[in-house]
Amino acid sequence: MRKYFLAATVCAAMISTIPLAMAKTLNFAHDLSFGAESNMDPIDGNRLYEAIILTYNRLVRPSYKTEEPEASLATSWSSNDKADVWTFKLRDGVTFHDGSAFGPEDVVYTFKRIIDPNTKSAVKAVLDIIKDVRAGEDNSVIFELNSSHADFPLLLIDYRARIIPEGSGDTIADTGIGTGPFKLKTLDAEGISEFVRFDDYWDGKPQLDGINVTAIADAGARQQALAAGQIDLLLGATEEQQNALGDGFNYQHIPSGAWRGIVFNTQSEEFKDWRVRKALRILADREQIIKRALGENGGIVSCDDPVAPTDPYLAKIDCPQDIEGAKALLAEAGHKDGLDIEVFTAPLDPTWAPLLEVYQAQAAKAGVKVKITSVPSDGFWNDVWMKKSATTTYWGGRPADQILNEAFRSGAKWNETYWNVPEFDAQLDVARSELDPEKRKEDYRELQVELFEKGGAFIPFHLNTLRVVAKDVTIPAVPSAALRWSDVTKN
């Protein structure tokens, strides 16, 4: 009898504590893509993304509406006339999770560590433009650049450029000490990592008591965990999952800037004529590709423009389906009786096969026969991509300047279309060092129009991220890299 009484008491106690303990703790999952290697070092290749966005801050952060920089740990910034020396004024009265004060020496340390060739920093490629960084007067830091860059603050938005305390490089992977809204309590990359509210957060006390990040490797299992109430949100989901989950949740379609597409080698025998390339691109009905390959709100139409829909430098281009125009261009280029092409792909990305199936059906209307050849995922990036003259591709979202330089500058390592136009390269340099914002915008616009006219990349859409949120959680509908976690609430 006593045994049963004890058991009943324990059960009752457990039941009554669960709602209390979970009342204001947000739960979400990560997909364990780096396994047990996952750690808290923001510039490590195995950084646990879902955790570093909670515990650290950047100097500048993206605004909620666009990818323009907004004050974070830096309150204001300015450059010299050549835009190669930048001064950032830092926020006063900020403390790290361990109680130490935040100051210029931490910023200097962080960025020296990022550009240090010995740290194997994954973000070095982006911030290599920094020549030197030093503390300035009056709580500020000064960046000296290798060349002019009018949009240097945009580079500092990179989600990995997060400030850590001076001298913490060897321990940061375990401690996770930053200035962010939540501090690390326990790190268990293969289980549940716990974070608790940082009461002295400079941007106001966070609304939640804590956040638990659980490792759930399988997408189906994450969906079930959400349906069962074990987690409160899915950071990325599909339309099929939305259909399966039903009306009990809120769905946010968030422009991600990531794109999928088909790249044609502009130097290859088959695609060296720009009319062929343009025909292959304008024959597509991009709205239909989105609806049929991704689902209703799966993406935003892109006119072969790699620049993200939220980017302030996005050019406005119109690109309706033009079958007759495509046929005419093909005939001009000597393919009066149609054209046969072969596109290589792999089961690496779930959107490639649907994209190709819809594109194939649309291309047939313009007399273009598309043969789809799929190879095993393993060898795709090394043996097929940039080796065969037409392949599928994917890119994550990047600021305009970065994506144009990484994917379309001649000689760039990932110039997948072998786009080799000296004037284009020259204009990239002009745009980067142009200090007048309006003129700079025009420079970038011309580059994008040029790519739509003659380029080799068919970019039908930018993906939307579908975020599924439990009804009792409010979370701003912005990309997770821009999200301010102190704003998130749960009832």
Add this chain to the structure above:
Amino acid sequence: MMAFLDPISYYLADKIYYLVCTAMFITMVGLVVIKPSRRLLGRIWRHWNGRVGLCFIAAHILISVFGPWLIPHDPYTQFDLGEIARYYPPGLEFPLGTDDRNRDFLARVVSGGRAAIAVTCLTAILAISWGAFAGIFLTLMPRWVDGVVMRIVDALISVPWLAFLLLAMTLFAGARGFSFVPIVGFFYSLAVLRVVRAHATTIVALDYVTAARARGHRISWIAFHEVLPNCRDVILVELAMRWTWLLLAFAVASFFGLMVEIPAPDWSLMIASSRTLFLSYPYLFWPPVIMLSTLVIGINFTADGLAKAIGLDRRAADMV
């Protein structure tokens, strides 16, 4: 060596599929019409699993031969149906609705077995003929040859065929489907070789083989005239059994997207793409599952019935 098959592979699979189906149809009619085979069918029919197997196979043959004539849509057309860009619900026009690219799902289900049936039929024939001949010849060879070869076979049998298939796919980018035939055919023939060899060993020891040797006949003559006829039952059952396992092997490879090129229909590929939908769109998930499993079960049960009908115990054969 296999790359030349590539551009025509699906076309070829389609033709072979029709040949296989027609041959099966003719065989089916023939079996019923010709008297001795009718007796064999009758004996298979006596066992309940033989009965189920024969029904499933007959249904599959009828669907694949006559199905495409009865369905108005072809499996490739992506329909423009106004507001609904995909997943059109089932109705009169599309009895099973449309799939994720707005194609008639019934048409895709009916033609979804083509590549699998054609490719695995070829593979089964290859595996059986090479495995059976090697098995019979080995028993007639000097003992040490038999010993050496069998140890090599043991080593090879431990290698997973999927690894070799992946290797071939990487080497001959795009040589899918038909690279399955020689590679998987070879690995499956090893198991056939062991079974047939085990059976042939008992025959080679019999007096009439010794007599044939004494008469001075060549090994090949003895193999074809004395041993092979006595192994026919085992080989027939092996053929049917291996075919079901090959269908499963093909389904596995196809599930991972290694076999059939999109947008060609294939049951296993359909299952792979709709497995996350089975709660929201069950009618897009179950039909290919049912088709694939009834075919596999059908052939397997018939093989079972056949083995019992001709007095072979499959469990004993499996253990070798």
